[in-house]
Amino acid sequence: MSIHIHHLTKIYGRQQAVNNISFSVREGEIVGFLGPNGAGKSTTMKIATGYLPPTSGEVIVAGFDVTARPMEAKKNTGYLPEHNPLYLDMYVHEYLAFSGRIFGFTGNGLRQRITEMIDLCGLNGEQNKKIESLSKGYRQRVGLAQALIHDPKVLILDEPTSGLDPNQITEIRKLIKSISLNKTVIFSTHIMQEVQALCDRVIVIHQGEIVADDRLENILRRKSGTIVIVVEFEGGVTALDLKAISEVDKIEELSGYKFRITGRPGVDLRPEILRFSSERRVSLLGFTQETSSLESIFKELTSVTAVEDQSVAP
Amino acid sequence: MIRIFQKEFNNFLNSLIAYMVIGVFLTAIGLLTWVFPETSVLDNGYANLDTLFSMGPYVFIFLIPAITMKSFAEEKKLGTLELLLTKPLTDWQIIMGKFLASFALVLVALAPTWMYYFSVWQLGSPSGNIDTPGVIGSYLGLTLLGGVFCSIGILASSLTTNQIVAFILAAFFCFILYSGFDSLSSLMSSGSQALQVKQLGIVYHYEAMSKGLVDSRDVIYFFSLIGLVILCTKTVLGSRQWH
Numbered sequence: 001m002s003i004h005i006h007h008l009t010k011i012y013g014r015q016q017a018v019n020n021i022s023f024s025v026r027e028g029e030i031v032g033f034l035g036p037n038g039a040g041k042s043t044t045m046k047i048a049t050g051y052l053p054p055t056s057g058e059v060i061v062a063g064f065d066v067t068a069r070p071m072e073a074k075k076n077t078g079y080l081p082e083h084n085p086l087y088l089d090m091y092v093h094e095y096l097a098f099s100g101r102i103f104g105f106t107g108n109g110l111r112q113r114i115t116e117m118i119d120l121c122g123l124n125g126e127q128n129k130k131i132e133s134l135s136k137g138y139r140q141r142v143g144l145a146q147a148l149i150h151d152p153k154v155l156i157l158d159e160p161t162s163g164l165d166p167n168q169i170t171e172i173r174k175l176i177k178s179i180s181l182n183k184t185v186i187f188s189t190h191i192m193q194e195v196q197a198l199c200d201r202v203i204v205i206h207q208g209e210i211v212a213d214d215r216l217e218n219i220l221r222r223k224s225g226t227i228v229i230v231v232e233f234e235g236g237v238t239a240l241d242l243k244a245i246s247e248v249d250k251i252e253e254l255s256g257y258k259f260r261i262t263g264r265p266g267v268d269l270r271p272e273i274l275r276f277s278s279e280r281r282v283s284l285l286g287f288t289q290e291t292s293s294l295e296s297i298f299k300e301l302t303s304v305t306a307v308e309d310q311s312v313a314p
Numbered sequence: 315m316i317r318i319f320q321k322e323f324n325n326f327l328n329s330l331i332a333y334m335v336i337g338v339f340l341t342a343i344g345l346l347t348w349v350f351p352e353t354s355v356l357d358n359g360y361a362n363l364d365t366l367f368s369m370g371p372y373v374f375i376f377l378i379p380a381i382t383m384k385s386f387a388e389e390k391k392l393g394t395l396e397l398l399l400t401k402p403l404t405d406w407q408i409i410m411g412k413f414l415a416s417f418a419l420v421l422v423a424l425a426p427t428w429m430y431y432f433s434v435w436q437l438g439s440p441s442g443n444i445d446t447p448g449v450i451g452s453y454l455g456l457t458l459l460g461g462v463f464c465s466i467g468i469l470a471s472s473l474t475t476n477q478i479v480a481f482i483l484a485a486f487f488c489f490i491l492y493s494g495f496d497s498l499s500s501l502m503s504s505g506s507q508a509l510q511v512k513q514l515g516i517v518y519h520y521e522a523m524s525k526g527l528v529d530s531r532d533v534i535y536f537f538s539l540i541g542l543v544i545l546c547t548k549t550v551l552g553s554r555q556w557h
Contacts, residue, residue, distance in 0.1 A: 046396075049400040050399075050400055051396055051399055051400050051554070052554065052555075053555045053556075071402045071404075074400060074401060074402040075402045077400070079397065079400045081393060081396050081397055081400075083393055085392050085393030085394040085396065085397055086392075086394065087325075087392075087394055088392070089325070089328065089329060090325075094324075098317065098320075098321050099401075101317045101320075102317050102401045102402065102403060103401075103402065146397075
């Protein structure tokens with residue numbers, strides 16, 4: 001096990017940030033750490049990197065207990081904190097050299113590592129620029145490059161794609177995917193699609209507790225969420241007519257002949273609605289899926305009641 | 315530690331800080347020592363460097379906090395301290411790296427004033443008539459005083475994320491420690507009590523050293539003061555680990 005978290009609890013003053021969570025991550029696995037803001041994702045990561053001490057419980061990274069043998073654990077960890085702090089007045093090359101030297105690289109070995117990181121993270125054109133002159137996407141690459149410079153076994157990334165534009169998000173995801181082959185990666189996010197794009201296992205955390213820890217498709221199967229569809233007809237349709245469609249849960253009249261239709265959990269209403277329009281011979285003007293099942297599952301898992309359900313279940 | 319030292323010192327050199335500090339220090343001290351008639355060596359009549367050593371600490375009170383104010387405050391504000399603390403570095407390595415980098419910059423600023431010694435040596439009548447042991451003792455005192463001010467500056471910087479607050483705190487504590495106790499002792503009625511208070515301040519030990527008599531008690535005073543303040547910084551930095 002590359003990361004092993006055992007009954008971890010963290011209390012800030014009187015506020016419980018992380019409540020007795022346990023999970024393990026194998027080598028070569030990418031795990032998405034999902035949860036709303038303030039769920040305890042960053043706190044867990046800060047404890048795993050040795051920045052904060054746990055109130056109770058233990059964290060073992062690459063075989064080393066983070067509190068008992070912090071130096072060894074830190075040598076095997078690459079960390080990209082939230083908001084990606086960087087020394088803005090340093091040059092990219094200089095910053096990577098500084099990061100590399102901390103891990104004991106010198107001379108040719110250091111130069112080689114820096115060249116590798118610059119190639120890997122696509123910083124070739126930027127390596128002689130000051131960090132402050134880089135765009136957010138490139139800064140994120142510099143942050144990743146410094147986290148990877150010592151070829152760590154464990155990579156901990158706190159919201160690596162937040163604040164980036166869609167193209168940059170795709171590039172950073174690609175980068176994470178390409179470096180994760182023989183490493184253990186945990187990354188946090190509050191975007192469900194990100195998990196889908198990057199990894200097969202997801203840990204959902206809410207109010208300091210783990211509410212789901214499984215492969216993504218298993219979660220999708222178990223808790224297939226509700227799908228909300230917005231349709232607009234040309235005319236002659238009332239909410240009552242639509243109510244006749246089986247498996248419809250809720251109908252909301254928006255304006256004119258525009259409706260927001262919520263299906264029963266796990267049901268995709270789209271074929272039914274198409275059939276309805278062809279049977280009634282009314283034209284469809286608009287047809288959009290408002291929330292995907294992923295988002296609704298996320299909502300379901302991280303609503304207050306979900307936590308209560310979980311705490312009763314075991 | 316050497317990595318942090320290099321990073322900090324390069325940062326001084328790459329930004330304007332180093333040149334500002336050295337330039338301002340040498341200009342201020344140069345004007346006071348050679349140009350301004352009230353304090354000028356040339357009008358003094360004696361071949362000594364008293365001006366340099368009596369005004370030096372006051373220039374340091376303003377300059378050293380300016381050097382050290384960003385050391386922790388800026389890193390805390392940017393969040394880079396979190397990154398630094400999750401690298402395989404101990405708190406001691408980070409603190410000592412930063413302290414020694416600031417101290418090294420102070421030494422670089424102080425180094426060119428050796429020329430003053432040779433100038434005054436030439437000006438003496440007969441030439442060479444200068445209290446050399448006194449000058450050496452004074453330099454040692456000024457160096458150690460710079461060390462104390464650097465450690466105070468680093469501590470002040472570790473207490474806040476605001477560089478201006480760090481500067482003001484550091485300048486205030488440097489001033490209190492330098493001449494505050496000395497002034498306080500003059501309020502005391504009993505002589506022995508006054509002496510005890512006076513001995514807490516830096517001036518007492520600094521003046522003793524500038525007589526050319528390097529007493530181990532004075533040296534120990536400076537070193538223990540630096541050690542104590544750095545220990546406080548370590549405690550502040552380590553406080554994140556408290557439960």
